[in-house]
Amino acid sequence: AGLDLGTDEFAGTVRTSLAQVEDLLLTELSSGDEIMTEAATHLAKAGGKRFRPMFAILAAQFGARPDAPEVITSATVVEMIHLATLYHDDVMDEAPMRRGAPSANARWTNSVAILSGDFLFARASRLVSTLGPEAVRIIAETFAELVTGQMRETIGPREGVDPIDHYLKVVWEKTGSLIAAAGRFGAMSADATVEDIERLSKLGDIIGTAFQVSDDIIDISSVSGDSGKTPGTDLREGVHTLPVLYALRADDPASARLRELLVDPQTGAAKPLSDDAEVAEAIEVLNASAGMAAAHERLHAYAAEANAVLAELPEGPAHGALSSLVSYTIDRTG
Ligand code: FPP
Ligand code: MG
Numbered sequence: 001a002g003l004d005l006g007t008d009e010f011a012g013t014v015r016t017s018l019a020q021v022e023d024l025l026l027t028e029l030s031s032g033d034e035i036m037t038e039a040a041t042h043l044a045k046a047g048g049k050r051f052r053p054m055f056a057i058l059a060a061q062f063g064a065r066p067d068a069p070e071v072i073t074s075a076t077v078v079e080m081i082h083l084a085t086l087y088h089d090d091v092m093d094e095a096p097m098r099r100g101a102p103s104a105n106a107r108w109t110n111s112v113a114i115l116s117g118d119f120l121f122a123r124a125s126r127l128v129s130t131l132g133p134e135a136v137r138i139i140a141e142t143f144a145e146l147v148t149g150q151m152r153e154t155i156g157p158r159e160g161v162d163p164i165d166h167y168l169k170v171v172w173e174k175t176g177s178l179i180a181a182a183g184r185f186g187a188m189s190a191d192a193t194v195e196d197i198e199r200l201s202k203l204g205d206i207i208g209t210a211f212q213v214s215d216d217i218i219d220i221s222s223v224s225g226d227s228g229k230t231p232g233t234d235l236r237e238g239v240h241t242l243p244v245l246y247a248l249r250a251d252d253p254a255s256a257r258l259r260e261l262l263v264d265p266q267t268g269a270a271k272p273l274s275d276d277a278e279v280a281e282a283i284e285v286l287n288a289s290a291g292m293a294a295a296h297e298r299l300h301a302y303a304a305e306a307n308a309v310l311a312e313l314p315e316g317p318a319h320g321a322l323s324s325l326v327s328y329t330i331d332r333t334g
């Protein structure tokens, strides 16, 4: 299901803002050396849903000044931070594809991808400085959370820590935190009330977590090409996501086979898969598993939680659009 922005008039306003974000994004990323520009604009030009800017712009509609130029700046900063982390993420995940295009590491090298991510982060920092010290502080806190989540994912759960609790913490840190910041930024820069800023941050937190859970489901359920990424990347990396954790926890033949494939019998830790046939088998078993159904259930619980927060926000066109964004987040397939 696509995203329903409501009336033509409201949808037009949102699209105009998104087009301004697009312009600012490309201007900021093109403002370096020629070599830097090509690598730094690669991911932005490959497409993407612009989910975070969209959320920031919708959050801004609850403020007194939804058309403030700072809204565009905020939305752009958040997308730049997101893009920066994707350059680095694809190096760490050894991912060959992103947004239907070769990842920067695949097209060039790991070094080019890492340096491009750093450049994006530098440009995002420059841009956020125009919003003042409070904005800089929020972005710095958010960035630390992102990196901590990524670190936690890389190291894996400590002994005695429930792997599902670990996973949910990682997901909140690496994805929820930035989408929460998008909501907070959008609302703040449009002069929303303190209460509504907190609600929009909380909403971003829930939507962001759901967004990452659905991303993890898509890694297993999408047919190659559909998502613009290579399915099974998490399995190859030895990252156990929610459907996998639920499936491993089940007590059935499918789960026994999955344990053979995905768990190191010596240490009990996640085992990266490298054999194509094994990846295909794990994907097939997972798609038919109770774990997949349980992960979908969890997504629906997030939607209910998000809608409860949404209900506390004032009615209006942005309310309808956010409600559609919640449905889109849990139903998306790519
Ligand atoms: C995607 O997760 C990755 C993130 C949401 C954030 C990762 C954070 C970093 C790499 C921090 C370091 C960044 C910088 C600029 C210092 P995923 O791999 O599960 O999603 P995918 O399916 O989109 O690859
Ligand atoms: Mg990845």
Ligand code: MG
Residues within 6 Å of the ligand: 089, 092, 093
């Ligand atoms: Mg990753």
